[in-house]
Amino acid sequence: MPINALVDNTSLAPHVALVLFNAGTVRAAIEAHHILSMSDSPTTSRAASADALLLGMRGVPAPTHWLTLQDSNGFWQLGVTGNVVLSRLSTTVLFPLPPLLAARHASPALCGLARHNKTFLLLFDGSMLTPELATQP
Numbered sequence: 001m002p003i004n005a006l007v008d009n010t011s012l013a014p015h016v017a018l019v020l021f022n023a024g025t026v027r028a029a030i031e032a033h034h035i036l037s038m039s040d041s042p043t044t045s046r047a048a049s050a051d052a053l054l055l056g057m058r059g060v061p062a063p064t065h066w067l068t069l070q071d072s073n074g075f076w077q078l079g080v081t082g083n084v085v086l087s088r089l090s091t092t093v094l095f096p097l098p099p100l101l102a103a104r105h106a107s108p109a110l111c112g113l114a115r116h117n118k119t120f121l122l123l124f125d126g127s128m129l130t131p132e133l134a135t136q137p
Contacts, residue, residue, distance in 0.1 A: 014090070018030065018088075019087075020121060023051055024051045027116070029114060029121045030125075032086055035069060036068040038084060039065070043077065044075050044076055046074070046131045047079060048078060048079065049062075054107050054129075055107070094112055094114050095114070095115070098113075107133075109129045111128075
């Protein structure tokens with residue numbers, strides 16, 4: 001299944017390629033270079049849903065797509081819902097976490113926010129993700 005592509009050519013500022021997806025009720029993103037492939041069903045023995053891994057949510061709808069990443073233990077998959085989009089966002093719309101959010105969020109991989117289509121995306125560092133984090137209290 002192809003990842004839909006959107007390109008922001010409105011600025012001369014540098015751009016960052018991101019894969020956008022849903023995690024719970026929010027829109028989230030990971031830098032595209034961390035995503036190796038996408039499938040409609042899990043193909044690895046190690047997997048976690050984005051809802052559980054990124055937001056600590058349980059009992060949510062089953063993932064509709066599986067993004068393949070790699071960590072020190074090998075390949076694993078992140079189950080996501082909604083439309084998966086490959087997008088290039090200008091660095092001018094990327095922001096660090098506000099201090100209160102930085103002090104209170106649960107995911108060590110949450111690293112920033114991005115303004116996109118009149119809303120905010122949660123930015124996650126793909127190098128800090130591993131499916132085993134979803135099983136920790």
